[in-house]
Amino acid sequence: MLKRTPYDVVVVGAGVVGAACAYYAARAGLKVAVVDRGPVAGGTTGAGEGNLLVSDKEPGPELDLALLSTRLWRELAEEFGDRVEYEPKGGLVVATGPAGLDLLHGFAAKQRAVGVEALPVAADELRTHEPHLAEGLPGGYLYPQDAQVQPALAAAHLLRASGADRYLGEAVTALLRGPGGSVTGVATTRRELAAPAVVNAAGTWGGELAALAGVRLPVLPRRGFVLVTEPLPRIVRHKVYAADYVADVASGSADLQSSAVVEGTPAGPVLIGASRERVGFDRTLDPEVLHRLAAQAAALFPVLRTVQVQRSYRGFRPYLPDHLPAIGPDARVPGLHHACGHEGAGIGLAPATGLLISRRLTGREPELDLAPFRPERFEGAEAAEAAEGES
């Protein structure tokens, strides 16, 4: 009765999340195929900065994922070393006013309670960590677990190490279904790939793939621009950003709002980014957005005022209404698993996502409770979505 299929799992998406899913699935002994309508790292991965951050996450499911990923990235760095430009450089989050610093203290205390390393840095110590930082800042926190990786290289090397068969430049046109509706593979523009499991790691297009299976997964694009300076000597040592107290007058609440991340790269250019805009897939340049990035970077590092911005690039982050990714099997479609919607954190969260997916594919207990990431959680959630609206 059971016909053996050439693959145990087909991963749709050759970005960093798909590559990590392929890598951990192959390590668990599965035979893997990876399909992408474009090249490796052709979507959000190729437009990312490679932030592996715990500093910007409050305690909760996403931070749990990030902490697991931090450990996994360290292991991966042993295997891939310099080839993926992994740098455990640490993050430095600074406040720009006394109110912001108070909020930062509270935020860090909560993070430390769940295992985040966060070291307070007094005003007069800031410049021993970052000599070119603006003067007069009231203080901040050092996050040694924050790290950096070159996202496209990370995806390409994970994918290669997985040994998965690559079907690049082939769009998935249909999900194949068997008796009882369970997934039996995918059809692409060139062939059919049979497998008892399919992983949706299609990033921004994850919602469209889900629709091919007849289920709803409301993945939306959020645009971001990154500025890249001319190559410079190492003037920025950490991932540096400002976190500040922003009062929301209408709701009377206060929240932390962070600036663009400023950081150096091994190749020399300083990266400044990324902006966050909800404008759908609109590619139009908004000079105002570039202005904000430049102004934030110049406020943190006045020395950057004199450098040239050599280029800029844009990307679209895939996000879900509650800003958590969808990870795990889809109860509505047997055999379909989701691994998408990581918003701006996909590079960082990829290894944890890949590992958790491989656990579910092989019927083992995942390291984390997947309940917060259930793909079906948006059923009947239209109202909540509408309330969130465009902001």
Added chain:
Amino acid sequence: MPTSKSEPSGGRAEVHDLAVIGAGPAGLAAADAAAGLGLRVALVDAGSRPGGQYYRHPAPGLGAARPEKLHHGWAAFARLRARLAASPLVDHLPGHHVWAAEAGVPGDGERPWRLHATRGPEAGDRATVLARAVLLATGAYERHLPFPGWTLPGVVTAGGAQAMLKSSLVLPGRRIVVSGSGPLLLAAASSLVSAGAEVPAIVEATSYLGYARGLPALAGNPAKLAEGASHGARLLRRGVRLRRSSAVVEAHGTDRVTAVTVARLDARWKPVPGSERRIACDALAIGHGLVPQIELATELGAETVTGPDGAAALKVDAEQRTSVPGLWAAGETCGVGGADLALAEGVLAAHAVAGRPAPARETATRRRRRAFAALMAAAHAPGPDWTSWVTDDTDVCRCEEVPAGEIRAAVEELGAGDARTVKLLTRAGMGWCQGRMCGPAVACLSGDGGGGRADSRPLSCPVPLAQLAQLAGPVEPEQRRRD
């Protein structure tokens, strides 16, 4: 033509009827024709003097007695320049590098096009030019096909050699081999010989057999044939030898090029083993034709067409209209075709922008010259096997020093199949020139044919960070708090 510094953004700026980007043949002709039809025109140009690459001429301080001696069509340029200088309707904005174009809303006077530019010698100042329509006449840049030794001092581009001669009256060497493919080789060799250089050989990669397939287009362009013949006759008189179906496959030297190896090529441009011979020289001028410079338009989503030479050019309709409302294009941006074609298309675009019928003479010129351009592009398209010259240790991207071997590894081992992915994995094309120099070569080495899709490039040229930080806009909360 008032030479204006343009309004700094934030102040009250005039909305021109048309902003022309680029003051080469297409842009000059368009600005002149548009002003003649009563439009107010901003002629925005990166150069300090009008003329672009084609009408490049010595700075007045050099005291060149007869700059026209180095040019075909100088009279046409002089006429245009004089008319524009006298026109009150044209604002010439020299030294303006446009880094982004924000599309306007056609018919909405409140929402014109906004061209963001740096200006001044250090690009330290900024300018915003407002216009109801934009004509892209940014021309083309040279196609580079790397080979071992191409980064040695003394190796220049054929266009670069001509530019040095036209603007500074300087030769790149005394004994100069001219190599590559295309009509520019004969023109460059002819200029070099006229200026006193010795040219031991012109090395042309094609057999010229490609022209036989296009006799009607040739017959329709007698002036082009005469131009070629006049270069040919001059070179023949000086005893310059044309080697066809051959290429310089290596340049030798340590501090500077001292010799080149020339090999015969088969139809796919693969060197024929055993055919190599060495030619001593102190300079090498390489030309493989031109590639349209169209980033400002592709960034706006303008549709492109891939020419017979594999290069992407803007798709335009019979009135030079691109697929982006309010954006026109003329000259090399629509496919490389030379100055006469650019002049005609500039005039045609101006008429279309002004809502006037297309003049018959320019329409006929365009038809003839486009046919000829297509023939030339097909005849001189790089053969698919040119990459076999490129050894693994040859730097392909000079800015980031990425050798061919690294690019091949990215393709063969990491699964990169196009130029953008190769760039992400190797940094080839990420440097200062933003892939203008290595782009076509990287595309060929990555196997995507050389046309490829337009890469995302929100900034078309470098911009000082301070200038972006100053753009008009609300004061940042961070800044406000620290004040």
